[in-house]
Every structure is written in structure tokens, then in C-alpha cells.
Amino acid sequence: MFRFEKVSQDPLTNLTFTIQKKEKVILFGPSGAGKSTLLYLFNRLSEPDSGSIYFNGKPINEYSVTELRKNVGLVLQAPHLFPGTVLDNLKYGPSLFGEWEDKNAKTLLEYVQLPSSYLHKDVSQLSGGEEQRVSLARTLANSPEVLLLDEPTSALDYQTAEEIEEVLEGLIKEHEMTMVMVTHNLNQARRLGDRGLFIMDGGLQEDGTIPDMLDHPKNEKLLNFIEG
Amino acid sequence: MNALTPEVSNQSLFFLIIFVIIPLTLSYFYQLGLGKNVLWSAFRGTVQLFAIGYILTYLFDLPARLGIPLMVGIMIIIATFHARQKGKELPHVLPVIFISLLFVEGSVLTMWLVFDMVQFRPSEVIPMSGMVIGNSMVAMGLALERMKSEFRDNNGRLLAALSLGAEPKQASHLIVQRTLHAALIPNVDRLKTIGLVQLPGMMTGLILGGVEPVMAIKYQLVISLSIFSSVSISAMFVTLAMYRYFFNKNKQLIEPEG
Numbered sequence: 001m002f003r004f005e006k007v008s009q010d011p012l013t014n015l016t017f018t019i020q021k022k023e024k025v026i027l028f029g030p031s032g033a034g035k036s037t038l039l040y041l042f043n044r045l046s047e048p049d050s051g052s053i054y055f056n057g058k059p060i061n062e063y064s065v066t067e068l069r070k071n072v073g074l075v076l077q078a079p080h081l082f083p084g085t086v087l088d089n090l091k092y093g094p095s096l097f098g099e100w101e102d103k104n105a106k107t108l109l110e111y112v113q114l115p116s117s118y119l120h121k122d123v124s125q126l127s128g129g130e131e132q133r134v135s136l137a138r139t140l141a142n143s144p145e146v147l148l149l150d151e152p153t154s155a156l157d158y159q160t161a162e163e164i165e166e167v168l169e170g171l172i173k174e175h176e177m178t179m180v181m182v183t184h185n186l187n188q189a190r191r192l193g194d195r196g197l198f199i200m201d202g203g204l205q206e207d208g209t210i211p212d213m214l215d216h217p218k219n220e221k222l223l224n225f226i227e228g
Numbered sequence: 229m230n231a232l233t234p235e236v237s238n239q240s241l242f243f244l245i246i247f248v249i250i251p252l253t254l255s256y257f258y259q260l261g262l263g264k265n266v267l268w269s270a271f272r273g274t275v276q277l278f279a280i281g282y283i284l285t286y287l288f289d290l291p292a293r294l295g296i297p298l299m300v301g302i303m304i305i306i307a308t309f310h311a312r313q314k315g316k317e318l319p320h321v322l323p324v325i326f327i328s329l330l331f332v333e334g335s336v337l338t339m340w341l342v343f344d345m346v347q348f349r350p351s352e353v354i355p356m357s358g359m360v361i362g363n364s365m366v367a368m369g370l371a372l373e374r375m376k377s378e379f380r381d382n383n384g385r386l387l388a389a390l391s392l393g394a395e396p397k398q399a400s401h402l403i404v405q406r407t408l409h410a411a412l413i414p415n416v417d418r419l420k421t422i423g424l425v426q427l428p429g430m431m432t433g434l435i436l437g438g439v440e441p442v443m444a445i446k447y448q449l450v451i452s453l454s455i456f457s458s459v460s461i462s463a464m465f466v467t468l469a470m471y472r473y474f475f476n477k478n479k480q481l482i483e484p485e486g
Binding site: 043044045046047061065066067069070073074076078080081082083092093096097135138139142 | 384385387388389390391392393394395398402478479480481
């Protein structure tokens with residue numbers, strides 16, 4: 001589905017890997033390793049300095065930028081909701097492409113386990129966890145083929161983070177979409193992912209199944225990261 | 229009503245220095261570090277006003293078709309360079325401001341002359357154009373500053389909008405809206421309280437010069453509404469022309485470079 005070929009963009013250098021359809025990939029590594037940069041490259045919010053990125057076999061720069069972004073949904077670390085109601089946020093993406101239908105609103109809220117009474121609630125009245133759920137539903141509203149998640153629980157307290165994780169677990173099982181998620185939380189990686197990419201010092205240090213990587217790390221850097 | 233030509237003697241003028249000493253003292257006591265700035269501004273303002281007084285006397289004696297374009301042209305050029313300071317890191321900001329001012333002044337002047345609101349005389353067109361150009365300059369500077377800070381503060385929201393598939397124009401809709409609002413609101417407020425909180429400068433000048441208040445009000449209305457309209461147009465023009473430089477051709481958010 002995604003192929004990175006010798007991609008470089010500070011701090012990443014010469015990165016090559018492939019992500020298959022419906023894979024649940026966890027990107028992990030220390031802060032500043034370039035994990036978020038990688039997600040921005042997928043969504044084309046950022047351009048590589050060199051190398052090529054392919055989506056479904058075609059270079060991503062051959063797609064219309066907006067169409068690509070619609071199909072490769074990104075949930076940012078902070079929710080960054082737009083002023084207005086929850087409904088305004090949910091319909092934002094689909095309305096850009098003339099695809100919004102009011103009947104979808106309740107389903108989207110169900111996906112993220114929020115009651116339909118929230119539809120007309122102003123986003124300024126939401127808690128941190130609720131904001132992140134709305135942000136997730138807003139991305140899902142575009143029905144993306146790939147879901148990119150940039151540490152979606154890092155700014156939340158432990159309990160709220162667990163709730164969001166449950167929501168994500170349900171979504172992943174139900175929709176069988178391809179997911180690429182950045183997380184620092186190794187337990188979360190274990191629960192949500194099936195393949196891991198460990199990134200450090202600008203490069204891909206280890207690539208394998210999550211249990212393998214976390215229980216039997218081959219790379220010393222990964223071992224230090226897990227222990228440290 | 230007796231016509232009154234306001235006469236302020238040089239001796240009286242000298243005592244205006246008290247109005248400079250007050251902020252200087254405040255700055256000294258509260259350690260505001262504004263002393264040099266206050267002195268320099270007061271000195272510069274005085275010299276500029278005297279200089280413009282002599283220049284205007286000279287221009288008013290010139291034929292209108294020469295004096296008006298000359299002075300209006302100079303005002304537009306100075307205003308362009310001044311407004312540019314607020315957005316000098318943005319590409320093409322200079323021509324955008326220059327064209328906006330030219331357009332605004334051209335339209336307003338045409339309206340004045342076509343509908344016989346103002347006579348094509350240097351003594352009428354130059355001061356009134358100065359007010360239009362000056363206010364537009366301030367509005368454009370405000371718009372540029374506000375736009376930059378809105379882009380900085382809303383980086384996350386812009387990324388969110390772009391990541392959902394928004395075009396740069398759609399992603400920055402809220403920013404454009406807020407920028408225009410910030411640039412226009414002082415004018416809307418000024419228009420709302422005109423005559424209630426303060427008598428506008430032009431009207432005060434005319435009344436002091438012996439013109440009937442009702443006649444002075446008519447002139448004031450012409451200039452107030454002209455300013456209102458030109459400020460709106462110029463702020464809109466500069467905002468809509470400049471927001472696109474915060475994005476590259478791949479619809480990615482960038483730090484603009486002039």
C-alpha cells in the first residue's frame with residue numbers, strides 16, 4: 001500500500017520500507033527521531049528532500065494533493081478542533097468534497113463512543129478526551145483507506161488515554177483499515193499494533209512483529225529504548 | 229458666525245514642550261525606556277509638520293493637474309514603504325501594498341470628483357487624500373501583523389484542515405476572517421461613536437476655521453465614509469493577496485520568505 005524508497009527528510013535519512021494493506025504498524029523511537037515527520041510525509045503535509053513515496057503502486061506526487069490527504073487520514077497529537085459545534089467539525093472534511101450526509105453524523109459519534117446529544121455541543125465545552133474523540137471521528141468522516149495517528153493519547157491522563165485506546169481497538173477490528181500509529185507507550189503498541197518500525201538516529205533500526213521486537217529485541221538501540 | 233483664523237504664536241508653540249516633558253518624566257520614573265523615542269518622535273513630528281506646511285503652501289500654488297498627482301504619488305510611495313515594514317518577510321508585499329493604495333486612492337478620488345463632493349483643487353484633494361492613504365496604510369499594516377500572528381497561533385488547526393483535504397484558501401478561511409475583522413473593527417467603532425465621543429479632526433479644523441458646523445459635518449461625512457470604504461478595501465486586498473504565500477505549490481504550510 002505504501003512504499004518508501006530511500007526517503008530523506010531531516011532528521012530521517014535513506015529510509016526504505018513497505019506497508020501492506022490492512023497492516024497495523026506502530027512507529028516508535030525516541031523523541032525527535034522523526035516519527036511525526038514520517039506521518040506528515042504519508043499525508044503529504046511535508047515533502048521529502050530526496051527519495052520516492054508510493055501509495056497503491058503510484059508515486060504520491062501523481063495524486064491530487066487533496067484527494068491523497070482525504071484517503072490518508074491523519075489524527076494529530078493535539079485535537080486542534082475548528083471553532084463551532086461537534087457537527088461542524090465532523091462535516092468539515094466530507095463537505096470539502098461535497099460528500100457530507102447528515103445521517104452519517106450519529107454513526108461517526110458511535111464509532112468514537114460519544115452520545116448523539118454531543119452533535120450540537122460547542123467544541124469549547126468538551127473535555128480533552130472528548131476533543132480527541134471528535135478529532136478521530138472528524139478524520140474518519142472522510143472514510144480514509146489509511147489512518148495515521150500521531151500519539152493520539154499522549155496529552156491525555158491515564159484513564160482517558162485508556163478509553164481512547166479502547167475506541168481505537170474497536171475501530172481497528174471493525175473497519176480493518178490500514179493503520180500507522182506513533183506512540184511512546186509500549187503497552188499501547190502491544191495492544192494495537194501487529195508490526196513495529198523502530199526509528200532512531202535518522203534510520204529504521206528494526207522492523208518486525210511487535211511481540212518479537214519488544215520481547216526479543218535484536219538491536220542494541222531497541223533494547224536500550226525498551227529498558228530505558 | 230465670525231470667521232476665525234486660528235493663530236498660535238511661536239511663543240505659545242514653545243510651551244508645547246510641556247506636553248513632551250510629561251511622557252518623558254513618566255518614562256523616567258517608571259523606567260519605560262521610552263525617553264529617546266519620545267524625544268525623537270516629538271522632534272521628527274515637529275520638523276515633518278513644518279516641512280509639510282511649506283511644501284503644501286508651494287503645492288497649493290501649483291496647477292492642480294501637477295500638484296495633486298505629485299503629492300498624492302509621494303504619499304502613496306511613503307505609505308507603501310511604511311506599511312511594508314509590518315510584512316517585509318512576505319514575498320511581493322511591496323507591489324501588493326502599492327497597487328492597493330493606488331486602487332483605493334484612485335477609486336475614492338473618482339467618486340469625489342464624479343459626484344462633485346470635492347473640487348479638483350490641491351487644497352481640497354491633498355489633505356483628504358492624505359487621510360484616506362494614511363488610514364489605509366495603518367489598516368494594511370494591522371492586517372499584515374494580525375495575519376502573521378494568526379498563522380503562527382493556528383498552525384495546528386491549519387495542519388488539521390489541510391490534512392483533511394482542504395485547499396489553502398479553505399484552510400485559511402478562519403484566519404482571513406479574523407484578520408479582516410481585526411483590521412476593520414477600529415474603523416467600525418470609530419464610525420459608531422463619531423461626534424459622540426470626539427469631534428473628528430477635519431470637522432474640528434473646519435469649525436475652527438470659521439465654517440458652519442453643518443457644512444463641516446457634510447465634509448466630515450464625505451471623508452469618514454471614504455476612509456471607511458478605503459480601509460475595508462485595502463485591508464481585504466492585502467489579506468487576500470498575501471495569505472497564499474503561507475503555502476507552497478504542494479499545498480503545504482511554509483514559513484514565507486521575502
